[in-house]
Amino acid sequence: MYLLILWLPLLGSIFSGLLGRFLGHKGSSVISVICVFLSMFLSFVAFYEVGFMGLNYCIMLSPWIEVGIFKISWSFLFDSLTVTMLVVITVISSLVHLYSLEYMQNDPHLPRFMSFLEIFTFFMLVLVTADNLVQMFVGWEGVGLASYLLINFWFTRLAANQSAIKALVVNRIGDFGLSLGILTVFYIFQSVDYFIIFSLSPLFSNYCLNFGGINISGLTLIGVFLFIGAVGKSAQLGLHTWLPDAMEGPTPVSALIHAATMVTAGVFLLIRFSPLLEFSSTVLNILVLFGSLTAFFAGMSGIFQNDLKRVIAYSTCSQLGYMVFACGISCYNVSMFHLANHAFFKALLFLSAGSVIHALANEQDMRRMGSLIKFLPLTYSLMLIGSLALAGFPFLTGFYSKDFILELTQVMLNKNIHSIEGSFACWLGNLSVFFTAFYSFRLIYLTFVNSVNTTRETIMKSHESSLLMLIPLIVLGFGSIFIGYLGKDLFIGLGTDFWKSSIIILPSNSYFIEVEWLSVNLKWLPFVLSALGVGLATIINTTKAHIYLYNTFYRNICFLINKKWYWDVLYNRFFVYPILNFGYLVSFKNLDRGFIELLGPYGFSKIVPTWSYIFSQLQTGMVNHYLFFIVLGVCLFFLILFNQIQLLIFYSVLIFFI
Structure with missing residues (x-):
């Protein structure tokens, strides 16, 4: 049963992709949707058995790589952390598949699209169920490949090509860091198996590696490399530039990448390695700093974006910052x-x-939108629910987790724990709440409430989507209202043993219980900031108050934020262009076309023209002549290597017969 959770999306992808020409739109759609819905049902069964009944499973299929002490098997781990990710991935993926049937119905390549969605889901399931780092890396790279295919699905568009290549290249930086982390893990622990690594982590808490006379903590080095991998995949500050551009793919792709799969892989990696990260305070401080800065800068960048999907993309980046500094x-x-x-x-x-x-x-x-509340009332209601949940409105899903993270940062600040990091997490996290509420309701006003700003023909043709698109929205709407309340006692309730040994928190790092005694006034701070953000968005979008803010400083700040803080420009100017210039001027012109050619056949022919003429006559174009020289070269090689006359006689006879 457990392996079927993985195999069903793979089978659906194979049938939809290879047989899509024969099955057609309906056949490939039905097969892919059935496969992913069956996988979702089995994930719920696994969640019940593992999460509620406490039955962990580790399934070994077969050996994979055995070289000396380096032994890897195809094996799958199903613990509380894994089954939670399974439910999230399969539920969101199933709803996105159902939604895509209507959204992409007029696309002639729908079978290919469904196949890509299925293979994306399969690789994400491989990533979260692996019980060793190498198998996890297979899923990690597979998710990156599938994201390239999905972002570049409309490959005739230049913007889609550029965005897909950018996502692939930027993620290679993070993948390189993760590769170094895997190599370091094997060097220190002599294994890449989770059970061995986590059980030995306490014994290596003081283990140091010596680089040029400098001692570096082994666990800290591993943690930094793993974090670099998470920075690329989960779009943290520095390698976040690919995420907004990934909006060039179809909207179901954006939902799948941002909601449940690719961008959460880095956060999942950090949570999975909690037994190792807990022994390195340096890595924990780095997580706090980068996570809080990402939440703040991404939240601020979303304020002045005008593309509907790009605003939501920056909110994803900001929320990932919350998850990282919670780790x-x-x-x-x-x-x-x-x-x-x-x-x-x-x-x-x-x-x-x-x-x-x-x-x-x-x-x-x-x-170019506006007044859609009259034409799309159900979509407006559901997007309002999603925006309120994102802003942390009380008693919706986002309130139970995001506000709790902010309360934990206030405990850090009050206790003066990691003073600088605690201040960063507390203040930047709370300011991000204000920005989140502001851009969420700016989106609501510009899209649904304000006066219409498009052509009469377009607005009169607008209508609610069909039932196939609305059913996933309604299900997600109920989830956005109730999931937080239903899951809070199970996941973060006092005394819950749901996570068991899948998450390890050292007693010295735990101050979870102290949130209960936090001042009520401090607990109201996130809600007050959210209300201020909503109020400011309301004033600016319903009145002309913003006109009085138009001075030079305000315009410059708006322009800076609208241009995404010039991250792309800085990368191009200081990294991309110098590397391209080096590749052309030094590597190509001076080395390939210069130094190497002069030392090679071209230079030899110019220095010794007679010999070059003789050698050119050997190029007869006859295969048997070339075979003769190949065998002659092999004979000379073995003669020099072994210096045995018997080999010379043997190969001479062989040449004679040839």
């Missing part, structure tokens, strides 16, 4: 709870945005 304060269970909650309301936002784009003939600029 940095050793609250991995809260981070996982927010990951599960975020999947529902972020998928709701993206699919609702797809419904709006579908109704407006593929228009994505919010400035």
Whole structure:
């Protein structure tokens, strides 16, 4: 049963991709949807058995690689962390598959699209069920490949080509860091198996590696390399530039990448390695700093974006920052709870945005929308629910996890734990709440409430989507309302043993219980900031108050934020262009076409023209002549290597017969 959770999406991908020409749109769609829904049903069964009944499973299929002490098997681990990810992935993937049937119905390549969605789901399931680093890396790279195929699905568009290549190249930086982490793990622990690594981690807490006379903690080095991998895949500050550009793919792709699969892989990696990260305070501090900065800068960048999907993409980046710095304060269970909650309301936002784009003939600029509340009332209601959950409105799904993370940062600040990191996490995290509420309701006003700003023909043709698109939205709407409340006691409740040994938190790093005694006034701070953000968005979008803010400083700040803080420009100027210039001027012109050619056949022919003429006559074009020289070269090689006359006689006879 457990292996069927993985095999069903793979089978669906094979049938949809290879037999799509014969099955047609309906046949490939039915097969792919049935496969992923069966996988979802089995994931719920696994969640019940492992999560509620406490039965962990480790299934070994067969040996894979055995070289000396390096032994890897195809084996799968099903613990509480794994089954939680299985439910999140399969539920969101199933709803996205169902939604795609209607959204992509007019696309002639629908079977290929469904095949790519299925293979994406399969590789993500491989990633979360692996019980060793190498098998996890297979899923990690497979997810990256599938994301390239999906972002570049409309491959005739230049913007889609560029975005897909950018996502692939930027993620290679993180993948390189993860590769170094895997090599370091094997060097220190002599294994890449999770059970061995986690059980030996306490014994290596003081183990150091010597580089040039400098001692570096082994666990810290591993943690830094793993974090670099997470930075690339989960779009943390520095390698986040690929995520907004990934919006060039179809909207169901955006929902699948942002809600449940690819971007959460880095956070999952950090949570999975909690037994190792807990022994390195340096890595935890790095997680806090990068996570809080990502939440702040991504939240601020989303304020002045005008593309509907790009605003939601920056909100994803900001929420991933919350998850990462929750790991940095050793609250991995809260981070996982927010990951599960975020999947529902972020998928709701993206699919609702797809419904709006579908109704407006593929228009994505919010400035060209407006008054859609009259034409798309159900979509408006569901997007409002998603926006309120994202902003942390009380008693919706986002409130139970995001506000709890912020309360934990306030405990850090009050206790003066990691003073600088605690201040960063607390203040930047709370400011991000203000920005999140502001851009969420700016989106609502520009898209649904404000006066219409498009052509009469377009607005009169707009209508609610069909039932196949609305059913996933309604299901996600209920999830965005109730999942947080239903799961809070199970995932982060006091005394819960749901996570068992899948998440390890050292007693010295745990101050989880102290949140219960936090001042009520401090607990109200995130809600007050959210209300301020909603109020400011309301004032600016319903009145002309923003006109009085138009001075030079304000315009410059708006321009800077609208240009995404010039991250892409800086990368191009200081990294991309110098590397390209080096490749052309030094590597190509001076080395390939210069130094190497002069020392090679071209230079030899110019220096010794007579000999070059003689050698050129040997190029007869006859295969038997070339075979003679190949065998002669092999004979000379063995003669020089072994210096045995018997070999010379043997090969001479062989040449004679040839």
